[in-house]
Amino acid sequence: MFKLLTKGFWDVVARLILRNKIAILISIFAITIFFSLQWKNMRFTYTEANLLPDDHPVNLVYQNFLDIFGEEGNLIVLGVKDSTLFTVEHMNAWNNLSNRFKAFSAVDAVISLNDLQKLVKDETNERFVLEPFIADSISSMDQLNKLQDELFNQYPFYDNFLFNKNTKTVRTAIYMNKAIVNTAARKDFVFDDLIPLIAQFEKDTNINVRVSGMPYVRTLNAQNIVDEIGIFIAGALAVTSLIFFLFFRSVRATLISMFVVCLGVMWTFGIIGLLNYEITVLTALIPPLIIVIGIPNCIFLINKYQHEVKLHGNKVRSLQRVITKVGNATLMTNVTTASGFATFILTESTLLKEFGIVASLSILAIFILCLFIIPIIYTFLPYPKERHLEHLNKRWIGGFVNWMERMVKERRITIYISAIILLIASMIGIYQIKISGSLIEDMSKEAEFFGDIRFFEEEFNGIMPLEILIDTKRKKGATKLATLKRMDELEQLILETPELSKPISIVGLAKYAKQAYTNGNPKYYQLPTSQENLFISSYIKNSASDVDLLKSFVDSTGQYARITTFMKDVGTDKMERIEEDLQSEINKTFPADKYHVTITGKALVFQKGTKYLVKNLAISLSLAILLISLFMAYMFRSFKMIIVSLIPNLLPLLITAGLMGYLGVPIKPSTILVFSIAFGISVDDTIHFLAKYRQELQANHWKIRKSVYAALRETGVSMFYTSIVLFFGFSVFTISSFGGTVALGALVSATLLFAMLSNLLLLPSLLLSLERNIANKEVLKEPSINIIPEEDDEEPDNNLTNHNTPTK
Incomplete structure (x- = not known):
């Protein structure tokens, strides 16, 4: 009975398609225009792919950190490793370049050698004051040599932050406005302001500038994704059209197929825009996927049409049979293919959900386009020539x-x-399969920015932020000497970990304060004793710059402190080992009844997200197998x-x-x-x-x-x-x-x-x-x-x- 109903259904479909050709073509044209209007809603992702559900504990910890200290991935670094930089002309040019970035609204702050200030003891007013290393500009080599001696030998607080004293590598830190770092304005700043100014400096000085930092890397990586969409679509069209032509030896059939799959690509972009989804490294794959998946539909339909025409020569009967005989089989195969993609919808990852939704809808859309357009177009075309049918033999x-x-x-x-x-x-x-949770592994190895990432890994041990948030559970607890000593113990472990950079925290500031209190003697760059802390604390309280000194390291209440470090691009196994070592030290050093310490940061979130996806892989694949098995059980x-x-x-x-x-x-x-x-x-x-x-x-x-x-x-x-x-x-x-x-x-x-x-x-x-x-x-x-x-x-x-x- 169902068989008869199915046959009757496809007979009805064939009649509807072939009797309403003009209406269907107009409808397809109107839908295409509608989808084209949705393209304006497409936007390219400006953040890393968040592979975890929003309510996942790792995401909640990261969001809590952002609520307290704001966006942590807003740092762009410029680096130079060139002995010619240490000339009066080039050093002034370098400082001027850094100063020019301060004028942009996209920039919150710029810290360069020109901005570094000494913490100096003012005994008269019993306070600390800040004095610049460079008062205005450098006018002589003696002044430059003095600056080098002070930076590289006397002030360890800045070492491995703005310079590497061992290799004489110098860098500038540009902190982007946190409100726009994850918006399209970031792209405008990078391409319209940052890159041209650096290029001009390189041209004037013949010094190679290395650029990195998550905002910069993400911007260029996103642009690579955009550029490759066009390459993929062109490549998929070229390859599939060539193979199609070699099979059918028909320019007409090839052009028809290309027209259909191009419409499918337009509909895919329209679906992305209609749903207000971002174009990510995954959704960028869907348009060429639709070309690759759509061409077999065209092969089945056109091959059946030519086979029928050769068999009995009646074009109307051939087109009827194309729809009634191949339509059902093509529907089932497209449904099973769409089901394989649709299983991603059932995962908790937003990235995979969006990919699954767009891919499955696009596959069904290309099926509809093939089924409607190909038979209709052939009703207007003449009978196939003998050479068009030669491939059948x-x-x-x-x-x-x-x-x-x-x-x-x-x-x-x-x-x-x-x-x-x-x-x-x-x-x-x-x-032997390994799991990779690297943020940069999939990035283009040929891209210049990838080489710059490796440069900063070698010189400063990485650019990917790893944050440790210390909740002291009481106001002003972060500035207590007992807390600082515990943080210093944890920082010693970070310093001993080769994959992590020198940590930045209030601990370094406290050591710098003691050095300043002892009239700048670098051997006293250490935490103060309890007695020294009483005197130093009074100096800090009297300092007008107290808020400026602490705001980057401690929240406004003094309850929360942060330790910031940067890590190299390491494998998941090493990342887990580092996390275990840090957590073990945290458990040993910070009593749970007095402190709540969490590890977070983009690198850790991405690594946890990859592990989460691997766990969901078995679920997704099992669902695909189950769903397709149900289809086959229903069919057979x-x-x-x-x-x-x-x-x-x-x-x-x-x-x-x-x-x-x-x-x-x-x-x-x-x-x-x-x-x-x-x-x-x-x-x-x-x-x-x-x-x-x-x-x-x-x-x-x-x-x-x-x-x-x-x-x-x-x-x-x-x-x-x-x-x-x-x-x-x-x-x-x-x-x-x-x-x-x-x-x-x-x-x-x-x-x-x-x-x-x-x-x-x-x-x-x-x-x-x-x-x-x-x-x-x-x-x-x-x-x-x-x-x-x-x-x-x-x-x-x-x-x-x-x-x-x-x-x-």
């Missing part, structure tokens, strides 16, 4: 199908042994068929995971997507094969071998065509400058290639080996949905179109 495709058939007939044991060996090798490789009504069909689709995933282990490709946000995407796409081949197999069983009176080989010959060509398109389509991502995107493209391409071979060799072999248990009328009952309807000889409805072609 390609001998080399026949040779490929014959090879597969021979393998299944004669080498079934070889196929099983190969599958088992690959499975064992893959399991070994899986245990056979539990045994579900098990048999899952084996050739899970094996390629295991092989890919094994390859990741052997090749050292870590699990990270980009590569996590591989498995659900590949499974959702590869299972389409299984559905096509099993649907055709069941149809052949009925036609051949349940003769299993004959049916398997018939299904293999029939579906092998279309599987090969679509797999080649998908393989080269996803390979486009390997041209990316982002390591994660390259890995995603290569891994999905490899997985789909394995999946094709698995579905064409392993699946038929399993059906033949398990014929007694699988291929019988009790197991293969009447399907709920007839994916591939039986052929019939219905007459075309000549009222559908006025562009009929007489039958041959």
Whole structure:
């Protein structure tokens, strides 16, 4: 009964499409205009991808820190390692460059050598005063030499902050306005102000300036993402159109397909804008994905049309059958592919949810566009020429199908042994997979800013902020000597950790205050004793600059203090070890009844987010398998068929995971997507094969071998065509400058290639080996949905179109 309803449904769809061509084209044009108007709502992300749910404890700790001290990732650093900087002319030019940034509203503060001030004891008024190292500008080498001696030898407070005394590397710190650091204004400042001024300085002095800091890196990285969207789309169009043309040898068919997938890309951008989503490194992949996934739809529809036209020569009947015969199968395969992406919606990660929503909606949209536009366009076009149909008789495709058939007939044991060996090798490789929680690993290694990141890691031990928040549970508790001593013990561990930079906190200020109290003697750069602290505290209270001295290190109530350090780009294992060491020292040094100490910062949040995604990977993939299994159970009504069909689709995933282990490709946000995407796409081949197999069983009176080989010959060509398109389509991502995107493209391409071979060799072999248990009328009952309807000889409805072609 359902079969008849399904057939009737697609007959109705065919009539609606072919009788309402103009109305449908106008509707598609109107929807495209509507989506185009939504493009203005698209915006590019200006923050790091937050992989954790908003209510996750790690996010709550980080948000609490931001509420107390504000945005911590607002520092841009300029660095120079060049002996020629220490000339009067160049040092003044360097200081002038730093001063010019102070005029911009996007900048809160600039700290350079020109801004450094000495903390000096004023015995008359019993207070500390600040005196500049450089009163105005440097006028002589003697003055410059004195400055070098003071900075590098007498004031350790500034060491490893604005200079490295060992390598004579100097840097300037630019603190961006916290209100705009995560907005589009950041991009304007970086590209319109920062970069041009630095370029002019380099031109005038011939000194290379290194630039880094999270606002700068994020801006340039985001721009790389934007630039690559166009490259990916162009690359996907070029590759898929070339392959399509090689298959069909028809400029007309190629242009039609390109037109359809371009509309799909426009709709995808419209969906992103309509939902007010940001374009991230993940959502940037969707437009080229739609091209790669949409082309197989075009192949199925156009191939069916040309096959029908060659068979009986009636264009109307051919177009009817394109919709009624291929529409249902294409719908099911697109639904399963969309389901693979849609499983990300069920994760708690906003980044993955948005990716899943946009991808699944876009896949369904491209299906609708293909189903409507291709048959309608062909109603207006003349009958295909003979050369357009030559690809239907390609001998080399026949040779490929014959090879597969021979393998299944004669080498079934070889196929099983190969599958088992690959499975064992893959399991070994899986245990070698590592997890990466690096913020910069996926960034372009060729980009200049990536080299600058490595420069600052070498000179100052990193740019990624790691924060330790100390809650003393009482007002003014952060300035107590007991608290300072505990903080100093923790800072000693940070100094001993090679992956962390010199910490910045009120402890350094207290040591600087003692040095100033002892008339600037650098050997007294240490915490004061209890007695000394009484005198020093009175000096600090009398200092007019007291608030300025403390505001960066302690909150306004004095209850909270922060220790800021910067870390190198380290692996997840090292990051966890560092966190464990710090937490162990915290537990030992800070009594829980008096202090509440938390570790946070962007680097830690991102690493925790990656770990969270890995845990959700199994859930997402399991959901994809369950959802697609339910589809197949509904379509075939056979539990045994579900098990048999899952084996050739899970094996390629295991092989890919094994390859990741052997090749050292870590699990990270980009590569996590591989498995659900590949499974959702590869299972389409299984559905096509099993649907055709069941149809052949009925036609051949349940003769299993004959049916398997018939299904293999029939579906092998279309599987090969679509797999080649998908393989080269996803390979486009390997041209990316982002390591994660390259890995995603290569891994999905490899997985789909394995999946094709698995579905064409392993699946038929399993059906033949398990014929007694699988291929019988009790197991293969009447399907709920007839994916591939039986052929019939219905007459075309000549009222559908006025562009009929007489039958041959």
